[in-house]
Amino acid sequence: MSQTSLFIGLTGGIGSGKTTVSQYLAKQGIEVLDADQISRQLTAPNGLAMDQIREVFGDTVITPENALDRDAMRTLVFSNPEVKQRLEQIIHPLVQQEMISQALRLHHSPYIIFDIPLLIESINRYRPLLNRICVVDCETEVQIERVKKRNGLSEQTIRQILQTQASRETRLLYADDVIYNGKGISLDKLQEQAYNFHIQWLNMKP
Ligand SMILES: CC(C)(COP(=O)(O)OP(=O)(O)OC[C@H]1O[C@@H](n2cnc3c(N)ncnc32)[C@H](O)[C@@H]1O)[C@@H](O)C(=O)NCCC(=O)NCCS
Ligand SMILES: Nc1ncnc2c1ncn2[C@@H]1O[C@H](COP(=O)(O)OP(=O)(O)OP(=O)(O)O)[C@@H](O)[C@H]1O
Numbered sequence: 001m002s003q004t005s006l007f008i009g010l011t012g013g014i015g016s017g018k019t020t021v022s023q024y025l026a027k028q029g030i031e032v033l034d035a036d037q038i039s040r041q042l043t044a045p046n047g048l049a050m051d052q053i054r055e056v057f058g059d060t061v062i063t064p065e066n067a068l069d070r071d072a073m074r075t076l077v078f079s080n081p082e083v084k085q086r087l088e089q090i091i092h093p094l095v096q097q098e099m100i101s102q103a104l105r106l107h108h109s110p111y112i113i114f115d116i117p118l119l120i121e122s123i124n125r126y127r128p129l130l131n132r133i134c135v136v137d138c139e140t141e142v143q144i145e146r147v148k149k150r151n152g153l154s155e156q157t158i159r160q161i162l163q164t165q166a167s168r169e170t171r172l173l174y175a176d177d178v179i180y181n182g183k184g185i186s187l188d189k190l191q192e193q194a195y196n197f198h199i200q201w202l203n204m205k206p
Contacts, residue, residue: 005031006111006206007103009126011119012136013165014158015146017181021136021194022115028198031109033099035116039091042098043068052090057083078160092118096125111201120166120174127174131206134197135175137168138182 012018022032042049045065054062061072077084103112119126119133127133140162147158172178177200179193 003104003206004107005103005109006132006201006204007114007130008111008201009114009116009119009130009133010136011116011133011171012138012181013140013143013168013171014117014161015143015150016136016138017146017179017190018115018117018136020187020190021179021181022113024191024194025113025198028195029109030111030113030198031106032113032115033102035095035099035114035118038095038098042091042094043070049090049094053087056086056090074157078157078164081164084164092122092125100129111204118165120171123174131204132176132201133174134177134179135171136179136181137172137175138180140168142182 010018010022019034019036022034026032041047043053045063045067047067050062050066050068053068057073061069061076063069073087077087099114099116103114106112114126114130116122116126143162144155144158147153148155153161177197179190179197181190181193
């Protein structure tokens with residue numbers, strides 16, 4: 001099977017607004033593949049990644065239902081670069097494989113959104129696959145406020161996560177398209193920008 005739709009990578013730091021944008025595009029009838037969601041499926045009870053995770057990390061990060069204990073793993077991952085790397089070595093190839101196989105089965109979407117939080121951190125893995133990269137850009141302070149409100153994580157934890165992610169500047173270097181969702185941007189303004197890109201992308205070929 002070969003590619004019939006334009007493949008667009010959508011990325012941004014934690015809490016930047018990627019999911020809000022991709023949910024809006026999904027409402028316009030566009031197919032969205034969500035790396036976080038696939039990663040959560042892989043680590044749900046008896047998920048495909050669970051055997052490898054148990055082998056590498058042991059039982060302490062696994063719940064009685066044979067799922068990933070996300071709180072335990074979050075604490076380890078964002079304080080220990082080696083743990084983060086070992087977990088990513090298990091999860092990322094499986095996520096990429098699943099995204100490609102899902103994308104190639106979709107033939108009726110004029111373009112497909114690949115919502116990938118760590119796209120820039122894994123640029124060599126994803127750049128060859130994508131026709132365009134769209135960055136949802138946002139100030140760090142705004143990200144912190146949003147994630148605090150949404151997940152109830154402490155500012156310290158959020159800052160730890162942010163430190164492991166690409167900087168705003170680095171992300172923007174790779175952007176073909178930028179949606180600004182920082183200070184002063186209402187949900188309506190965000191939607192308006194997403195709609196404008198939607199119209200442009202509808203008229204592009206892979
Ligand atoms: C560390 C884990 C257990 C925390 O789970 P939790 O439910 O709190 O977060 P969730 O998975 O919903 O991710 C939320 C956000 O955290 C950030 N994040 C997640 N993993 C990473 C990572 N490895 N490096 C940097 N940021 C990350 C991203 O901004 C992501 O959008 C989980 O994120 C995980 O398994 N991460 C490793 C897999 C991975 O890299 N996923 C990201 C895209 S595939
Ligand atoms: N312009 C905005 N105005 C108000 N709230 C917003 C705006 N953009 C996003 N939000 C809210 O901020 C939170 C984070 O947004 P969203 O989940 O879309 O980000 P994300 O980039 O997907 O985050 P993550 O990578 O952590 O999954 C959500 O609760 C969302 O409703």
